[in-house]
Amino acid sequence: MNSRERILSTVRQNQPISVALPLVTPPDPVAPLSDTFCKGVERIGGQVIRVQDPGRITAYVREAFGPEMDWVSAVDGLAGTRQLDQNLHRGHTLATVELAICAGHFGVAENGAIWVTDDSLPHRALPFLCQHLGLVVAESALVATMHDAYRLLDGRTFDYGVFIAGPSKTADIEQSLVIGAHGPRSLTVFLLADSL
Amino acid sequence: MPNVVEHAAGARQFVTDEPRTDWHDQTLWFVRQKRDRMAHSLPEWETLRQWASQIKDHALANLSQYLERLEAQVEANGIQVHWAANAEEHNRIVEQIVRQSGGPGGVRVVKSKSMLTEECHLNDYLIRNGILVVDTDLGERIVQLRQEAPSHIVLPAIHLKKTDVSQTFARHLGTDPTNSDPQYLTEAARQHLREEFLGATVAITGVNFAVAETGTLVVCTNEGNADLGVHLADVHIACMGIEKVIPRQEHLGVFLRLLARSATGQPITTYSSHFVRPRPLSNGKRQAMHLILVDNGRSTQLGRPDFRNSLKCIRCGACFNTCPVYRRSGGHSYHNAVAGPIGSILAPNLDMKKNADLPFASTLCGSCANVCPVKIDIDKQLWLWRQELTRQGMAPVSKTLAMRLMSTVLSSPVLYGWSGKIGRRLMRLFPGLVSNRFNPWYRGREMPQPPQQSFGEWYRQQPKKHE
Numbered sequence: 001m002n003s004r005e006r007i008l009s010t011v012r013q014n015q016p017i018s019v020a021l022p023l024v025t026p027p028d029p030v031a032p033l034s035d036t037f038c039k040g041v042e043r044i045g046g047q048v049i050r051v052q053d054p055g056r057i058t059a060y061v062r063e064a065f066g067p068e069m070d071w072v073s074a075v076d077g078l079a080g081t082r083q084l085d086q087n088l089h090r091g092h093t094l095a096t097v098e099l100a101i102c103a104g105h106f107g108v109a110e111n112g113a114i115w116v117t118d119d120s121l122p123h124r125a126l127p128f129l130c131q132h133l134g135l136v137v138a139e140s141a142l143v144a145t146m147h148d149a150y151r152l153l154d155g156r157t158f159d160y161g162v163f164i165a166g167p168s169k170t171a172d173i174e175q176s177l178v179i180g181a182h183g184p185r186s187l188t189v190f191l192l193a194d195s196l
Numbered sequence: 197m198p199n200v201v202e203h204a205a206g207a208r209q210f211v212t213d214e215p216r217t218d219w220h221d222q223t224l225w226f227v228r229q230k231r232d233r234m235a236h237s238l239p240e241w242e243t244l245r246q247w248a249s250q251i252k253d254h255a256l257a258n259l260s261q262y263l264e265r266l267e268a269q270v271e272a273n274g275i276q277v278h279w280a281a282n283a284e285e286h287n288r289i290v291e292q293i294v295r296q297s298g299g300p301g302g303v304r305v306v307k308s309k310s311m312l313t314e315e316c317h318l319n320d321y322l323i324r325n326g327i328l329v330v331d332t333d334l335g336e337r338i339v340q341l342r343q344e345a346p347s348h349i350v351l352p353a354i355h356l357k358k359t360d361v362s363q364t365f366a367r368h369l370g371t372d373p374t375n376s377d378p379q380y381l382t383e384a385a386r387q388h389l390r391e392e393f394l395g396a397t398v399a400i401t402g403v404n405f406a407v408a409e410t411g412t413l414v415v416c417t418n419e420g421n422a423d424l425g426v427h428l429a430d431v432h433i434a435c436m437g438i439e440k441v442i443p444r445q446e447h448l449g450v451f452l453r454l455l456a457r458s459a460t461g462q463p464i465t466t467y468s469s470h471f472v473r474p475r476p477l478s479n480g481k482r483q484a485m486h487l488i489l490v491d492n493g494r495s496t497q498l499g500r501p502d503f504r505n506s507l508k509c510i511r512c513g514a515c516f517n518t519c520p521v522y523r524r525s526g527g528h529s530y531h532n533a534v535a536g537p538i539g540s541i542l543a544p545n546l547d548m549k550k551n552a553d554l555p556f557a558s559t560l561c562g563s564c565a566n567v568c569p570v571k572i573d574i575d576k577q578l579w580l581w582r583q584e585l586t587r588q589g590m591a592p593v594s595k596t597l598a599m600r601l602m603s604t605v606l607s608s609p610v611l612y613g614w615s616g617k618i619g620r621r622l623m624r625l626f627p628g629l630v631s632n633r634f635n636p637w638y639r640g641r642e643m644p645q646p647p648q649q650s651f652g653e654w655y656r657q658q659p660k661k662h663e
């Protein structure tokens with residue numbers, strides 16, 4: 001018998017009588033989602049900028065990061081100062097990116113997390129290697145809790161997806177919080193207003 | 197017991213530095229309080245724990261089916277699956293994959309946090325076989341440079357002060373030895389590890405949850421180190437214990453709500469990464485990705501009705517932070533990859549003789565069971581292990597001798613009454629008799645003033661009201 005069969009047969013022999021799975025039901029949202037979401041993002045070290053349309057982002061970047069800022073965009077309809085190859089096969093060249101702005105599918109109000117998948121990224125490493133990260137998410141695409149998030153993901157296929165909640169951080173030295181561990185040193189969330 | 201310092205001896209060493217012990221104690225208690233604030237802010241917290249516990253019970257009861265389902269799904273997603281019966285086999289598989297991946301520039305391995313690889317002593321094994329592996333979690337990198345083991349499953353360097361880290365980094369990374377500012381030290385590690393990420397050919401990660409239904413492998417970090425490793429390397433090896441499988445993707449909602457809140461008091465970790473299919477490369481190929489499913493005693497533990505509950509653990513570390521013994525004895529005193537209350541249940545399953553002291557390293561106060569997000573009855577299992585170990589003649593001698601005497605006394609009312617009287621008198625006359633440093637039982641305790649009479653004597657003197 002190889003290890004696979006040996007493990008499976010021992011497990012089969014030793015596993016107890018089954019119990020039913022619980023029915024998981026999301027709680028009702030309490031406050032308006034966008035308020036909870038904005039507070040959530042700030043609590044985890046990010047900041048929220050409300051914008052009417054993606055075009056406003058360019059102006060904001062120039063104001064906040066200075067006109068010299070070299071930045072890339074992975075958002076439709078938004079052009080950075082540097083163009084990226086559509087099909088990057090090695091992420092290593094992204095190590096010099098100062099600011100990257102990427103598209104999020106939806107945000108989660110209870111914790112400020114934003115769902116990002118690789119089909120809207122030139123490379124999976126981009127949101128991790130850049131020094132600063134911006135994520136664009138529509139106010140109409142907010143859900144209350146992680147339960148609601150997975151309801152949305154049910155049946156959707158993706159190759160790689162990540163909930164990003166704030167800038168990278170660590171408290172491994174004497175429990176002092178340091179923002180900017182290995183990944184981005186800051187996170188700006190651009191919350192797109194509902195179009196009327 | 198070769199090379200293993202018993203928990204009590206390790207703890208004694210730990211408490212010699214009193215200010216450091218106090219700091220350790222208070223810092224972990226602070227993390228526990230952050231967890232409490234998070235838990236209390238969710239009205240449905242107890243329901244979540246109940247769900248999590250039930251999902252895990254169900255998953256363990258159907259483990260073989262879910263493992264087969266996971267295997268099929270993961271393979272369909274283009275990931276190669278390996279099975280390892282024990283630590284040695286796991287390490288050999290990793291070594292083989294690493295060797296096969298060797299390009300002209302040789303191999304460079306980065307590893308994000310994985311308690312399983314600690315349990316298997318993978319680093320030692322790889323380094324002994326000439327393969328360099330760099331831990332990329334900041335806390336783990338610190339202890340690796342110091343050639344120590346992590347002392348906590350979530351906070352690997354919690355036993356160290358910033359001045360220790362400063363000394364270590366000065367020696368290995370060339371930082372200023374007089375600067376121990378955490379911001380400065382973290383920045384130095386960031387620069388150092390960026391080089392490692394960009395040069396790595398193989399990335400090893402653990403797995404927090406594996407979804408049988410979809411084959412999704414979920415890895416949670418705050419630093420982003422797992423993703424940086426995986427997305428830049430040619431090969432990704434994910435290592436998981438077989439108990440990490442959960443039935444459906446929607447169950448992630450329950451576990452991700454509980455994990456970080458219980459662990460550090462955050463609403464969620466910064467990154468919750470879902471790996472389904474390997475990264476596309478040029479010419480239609482994809483990154484090589486491997487999943488190693490490791491047993492290493494888990495299937496045996498599943499067959500012990502008293503202890504199988506321990507397999508529900510999601511490694512949040514909440515039971516460590518709340519434990520009065522762990523907080524004052526430090527992780528290294530447990531001489532096991534997983535320390536703390538849960539480690540003390542898992543360790544005897546791996547090696548009963550070597551770890552026989554661990555179930556005794558507890559006050560059985562039950563605080564661990566109260567905070568555990570998957571409702572493991574940790575204190576009860578510790579108590580059951582004590583009985584099992586005593587039956588098998590493996591309990592520490594200091595405990596068994598006294599207990600044998602005690603059981604003789606307790607089973608005879610005459611001896612009991614007589615011994616109590618003598619004891620009280622002796623303790624009053626010679627307080628140093630019990631409270632001395634030669635009595636191992638006293639070392640961990642403060643003795644109260646012995647009363648003038650026993651409860652029995654007092655009771656007999658009371659006026660009888662109800663007759």
Ligand code: SF4
Nearest residue numbers: 509510512513515568
């Ligand atoms: S036993 Fe419970 S509290 Fe302890 S680490 Fe595991 S899940 Fe967390």
